[in-house]
Amino acid sequence: MKFVDEAKIRVEAGNGGSGCVSFRREKFIPKGGPDGGDGGDGGSVYLVGDVNLNTLVDFRHQRRHRAESGRPGMGRNRTGRSGADEVVAVPLGTRIMDADTGEVIGEILSDGDRLLVAAGGFHGIGNARYKSSTNRTPRQFTPGTPGEQRDLHLELLLLADVGLLGLPNAGKSSLIRALSSARPKVADYPFTTLHPNLGVVSLGPKRSFVIADIPGLIEGAAGGAGLGTRFLKHLSRTRLLLHLVDIAPPDGSQAPADAVRTVAAELAAFDAELSTKERWLVLNKTDLIDEATLAERRTALLHALDWQGPVHAISATSGAGTAALAAALMDRLTVLPHPLRAEPPADAAAAPWHPLG
Structure with missing residues (x-):
């Protein structure tokens, strides 16, 4: 398999579903009142460490990763289904940076490490949530918020002793x-x-x-x-x-x-x-x-x-x-501090060493 240690991808989180404007309509129940449900949350995009991967070559072929959007709310106080998250596997040692700003978002260092790179949109509110003693027939609702979208620069730094x-x-x-x-x-x-x-x-x-x-x-x-x-x-x-x-x-x-x-x-x-x-x-x-x-x-x-x-x-x-x-x-x-640890081992030896000159 070809070794690729850099890649650029685009991640798009799902949008939140809009709230619903609905009123209860049933026989023998006049003025049933508002029953519009909330929308569902949009799915988020996560990067997850996979010990079985050792290259970023797959991202040369699939550069766009999109999570599912939330579904809109419905009548009878039915909440829309939330969108599924998009989980993208990356090799251990991957550093994730914002391609536009150069900001380091995080690093994947262990198998199963999970990093949120694009948050899904928040669900919209249905009109049933707006009813009150002074507003008995509300027609207000809120649309779902859009999910985050960003371009990422992935850089693989091998983990070796x-x-x-x-x-x-x-x-x-x-x-x-x-x-x-x-x-x-x-x-x-x-x-x-x-x-x-x-x-x-x-x-x-x-x-x-x-x-x-x-x-x-x-x-x-x-x-x-x-x-x-x-x-x-x-x-x-x-x-x-x-x-x-x-x-x-x-x-x-x-x-x-x-x-x-x-x-x-x-x-x-x-x-x-x-x-x-x-x-x-x-x-x-x-x-x-x-x-x-x-x-x-x-x-x-x-x-x-x-x-x-x-x-x-x-x-x-x-x-x-x-x-x-x-x-x-x-x-x-066994006694040399690891660069990824917060503190060196207590028994770290002070053995002499010599930088090249």
Whole structure:
């Protein structure tokens, strides 16, 4: 299924039904009095979180969502039927904004979350409600009020615990394949990954986390080079970032330190707050060099970056070091505050980390 993370839709709530003007007319009952009933309320439009959805592609085909209008009131004090609500399923992580004003209306973060985006119109009043001792034959009534109508901008921000960063061909897709059951495309050419991928890393009962892989960044991505930075927003809700760097780049490629600086610069140009998120350095493709060369290059890289935070050396292809990386991530995530929580856990650890420079 095609991955779509933005969509524009129009929602229209139902109008309220008008009140009725009616008088009781039965044999042997003269001057029966007013008996016009109220109308029904218009249906509202709700967005509801559905854990089984992971894209907004359906909204490319159905852009208009309308609730049912209320029925008008009738004689014999009969109230009109209220209109049915329109319930629209959206994937978890969807942010809803008013397309005209840019106002954030709300977010859908959990399965079953329900957000009112267009309220139905209020029912009209029938003439039976206007009778009094001084107004015995009222002909007043009120029409139902119109339902709300608005254009919405939907933006999907993936919900993941760990996000992967790196240049194209750094091995991000290979790593997510090694750690989880996700099977993103892997090939030996740049921009193999064209859209974000999610994988669930399971280390045992009640010990799992979600990892997100996004297309690689290149120099000038903030200005639109390559695939640009449109997918970086999917890392905004992660708790921790892994920066993958090819420790054995082919001839003519950027040196590992330059590769790290390039991605860090593009990340800062996109979002200064995102660039300060906790990040770990992961040296990938260690299977291509011997241990002595790895130790030499690792020392040189950490010295060039003045890196003081966590560092892991792995081979996503052979699996070397991936189990230790997953275990370290799980231990850190159990105490790391979640960005969607109001308060951090009481036992949040103050483990050192190092933003990319």
